[in-house]
Amino acid sequence: MAEREQIRKPSPQRNDEVVEEAPVDAEAGEALKSDIDDLLDEIDDVLETNAEDFVKSYIQKGGE
Amino acid sequence: MAVPKICGIETEYGIIVRGAPDWNPVSASSLLINAYVATGVGSLDDHTGPIAWDFIDEMPGADARDLFSPEFAMPPEIETHLVNTVLTNGARYYVDHAHPEISTPEVTSARDVVVFDRAAEEIVRDSMAAANKMLPGDAEVVIYKDNTDRKGNAYGTHENYLLERQTPFGRIIDVATTHFVTRQIFTGAGKVGCELPGFGGDVPFQLTQRADHFEEEVGLETTLKRPIVNTRDEPHADSKKYRRLHVIVGDANLSETATLLKVGTSQFVFAMLEDGVLDDLAVLDDPVPTMWAVSHDLTLSKPLALADGSTMTALEIQQDLCARAHAWAETRGFDLVGGERSGRLVLDEWQLVLDGLATDPMTLADRIDWVAKKRLFDAFRARHGCGWDDDRLRALDLQYHDLRVGRGLAAKVGLRRITTDDEVQAAKTTPPTDTRAYFRGRVLQKYTSAVVAANWDSIVFDTGDEPLRRVPMLEPSRGTEAHVGELLDASDTVADLLAKLGS
Numbered sequence: 001m002a003e004r005e006q007i008r009k010p011s012p013q014r015n016d017e018v019v020e021e022a023p024v025d026a027e028a029g030e031a032l033k034s035d036i037d038d039l040l041d042e043i044d045d046v047l048e049t050n051a052e053d054f055v056k057s058y059i060q061k062g063g064e
Numbered sequence: 065m066a067v068p069k070i071c072g073i074e075t076e077y078g079i080i081v082r083g084a085p086d087w088n089p090v091s092a093s094s095l096l097i098n099a100y101v102a103t104g105v106g107s108l109d110d111h112t113g114p115i116a117w118d119f120i121d122e123m124p125g126a127d128a129r130d131l132f133s134p135e136f137a138m139p140p141e142i143e144t145h146l147v148n149t150v151l152t153n154g155a156r157y158y159v160d161h162a163h164p165e166i167s168t169p170e171v172t173s174a175r176d177v178v179v180f181d182r183a184a185e186e187i188v189r190d191s192m193a194a195a196n197k198m199l200p201g202d203a204e205v206v207i208y209k210d211n212t213d214r215k216g217n218a219y220g221t222h223e224n225y226l227l228e229r230q231t232p233f234g235r236i237i238d239v240a241t242t243h244f245v246t247r248q249i250f251t252g253a254g255k256v257g258c259e260l261p262g263f264g265g266d267v268p269f270q271l272t273q274r275a276d277h278f279e280e281e282v283g284l285e286t287t288l289k290r291p292i293v294n295t296r297d298e299p300h301a302d303s304k305k306y307r308r309l310h311v312i313v314g315d316a317n318l319s320e321t322a323t324l325l326k327v328g329t330s331q332f333v334f335a336m337l338e339d340g341v342l343d344d345l346a347v348l349d350d351p352v353p354t355m356w357a358v359s360h361d362l363t364l365s366k367p368l369a370l371a372d373g374s375t376m377t378a379l380e381i382q383q384d385l386c387a388r389a390h391a392w393a394e395t396r397g398f399d400l401v402g403g404e405r406s407g408r409l410v411l412d413e414w415q416l417v418l419d420g421l422a423t424d425p426m427t428l429a430d431r432i433d434w435v436a437k438k439r440l441f442d443a444f445r446a447r448h449g450c451g452w453d454d455d456r457l458r459a460l461d462l463q464y465h466d467l468r469v470g471r472g473l474a475a476k477v478g479l480r481r482i483t484t485d486d487e488v489q490a491a492k493t494t495p496p497t498d499t500r501a502y503f504r505g506r507v508l509q510k511y512t513s514a515v516v517a518a519n520w521d522s523i524v525f526d527t528g529d530e531p532l533r534r535v536p537m538l539e540p541s542r543g544t545e546a547h548v549g550e551l552l553d554a555s556d557t558v559a560d561l562l563a564k565l566g567s
Contacts, residue, residue: 064222
């Protein structure tokens with residue numbers, strides 16, 4: 001029980017490490033945004049023409 | 065003491081035929097596989113047709129709970145009449161219910177599971193191309209690597225792990241349940257909406273495809289009343305030494321990192337369980353609703369009720385398991401989890417992903433399927449000003465899993481690769497070197513016309529003038545390149561091989 005209490009509250013040192021390991025710099029953020037914009041442009045071409053019919057007609061039998 | 069965590073993955077794929085409404089899924093799945101076999105790549109003797117699967121040892125109704133079996137069991141039926149073949153990479157390719165399914169060969173490392181899972185995707189792509197040539201006009205078979213039609217019908221992506229027989233099954237249940245419910249935070253492939261009655265619009269998007277389809281904690285079923293821990297006791301190996309844990313809770317992942325972690329963290333967890341270092345692991349109080357709750361909680365902050373009355377979040381339980389795995393590997397090394405290359409990769413990615421989930425999950429859009437989907441869908445909703453109930457989002461959600469080149473969105477969202485194209489291509493036809501799958505694959509390559517049938521733990525040969533000979537392979541870690549590579553190289557005929565094996 002005592003051990004579990006410890007686990008539930010990560011130590012401050014651990015939190016510091018977390019911040020260092022996950023840097024979010026503005027440049028990377030911009031690159032990601034332009035990637036997703038390009039993808040959205042492309043998706044408009046790739047997307048099934050009648051989304052409603054496509055979604056309705058995707059019927060599978062159960063398996064396993 | 066733990067045994068090596070030999071493992072594999074079985075994927076049932078979604079299937080439709082566009083432009084030819086009269087094809088049913090069983091005949092379409094048969095067409096897909098027969099068309100692949102007919103290409104002669106990695107599959108057959110072109111004189112005699114596909115190498116048959118040998119059903120002699122199949123007993124999916126056997127229940128790990130032994131005595132309780134008759135009360136609960138609804139043994140799965142074995143469909144011996146449907147297409148069912150063995151590939152030269154050691155895999156099984158067959159029609160299961162109304163889906164095409166590929167079971168990877170047995171491997172020792174999570175990284176190799178990723179390689180053979182990707183090879184299976186490539187085999188499916190080749191199969192689509194071959195099948196489409198046999199369909200009239202513009203009709204085409206389309207395969208989806210997903211787990212649900214979003215209308216309540218689910219199909220599985222099953223993992224298998226070699227466990228030692230002596231571990232009490234009750235311990236396996238407790239530890240496996242805790243891991244399976246909490247690992248959803250990185251194994252989830254994401255899904256728009258919810259298939260649980262009564263939840264409706266409260267869950268616009270969730271972490272996993274599968275959680276909604278689980279109703280029991282423990283059981284033998286796989287097709288209805290699905291249990292978090294499946295008790296099928298069919299080891300396909302020496303049953304005095306081993307059991308095979310048949311894991312049915314997982315999502316089909318398109319991200320290689322997610323597949324690596326789904327399998328790799330489980331290898332560590334089961335090895336640690338057998339080494340007795342998880343005896344004080346958190347036990348969930350009410351696993352089934354907890355499994356749903358974890359999948360539905362995009363904030364990853366919901367406290368989960370534990371059997372001892374305390375609470376932890378899924379992330380905290382995974383942080384605990386990850387820390388224990390690092391400590392365990394310090395003393396035990398990586399031999400039991402497929403070697404240092406894969407083992408270290410799993411530990412590093414596990415830590416990195418948990419850290420990312422703790423700070424900003426969106427930083428993991430190149431690693432985790434549900435995050436990649438969420439990022440794309442959020443951007444789509446912002447651009448088009450639409451809600452989660454928009455049919456276009458549901459269509460995108462399906463198209464993420466579309467395995468057609470140029471159509472599948474998973475290939476376009478920038479998921480990080482672990483494998484190389486060369487090793488994936490090689491794995492379509494070449495078996496792993498460090499399990500009995502090596503023997504199976506090499507024998508199929510070299511003595512194709514003499515192999516009558518094969519399955520996980522034996523191969524039946526026809527040498528021509530003697531009765532058929534069955535070679536048992538009950539030890540999954542034998543029959544490796546190190547054991548039989550030279551023997552196979554030096555044996556020109558099956559008769560030579562059998563003489564040397566017998567001597």
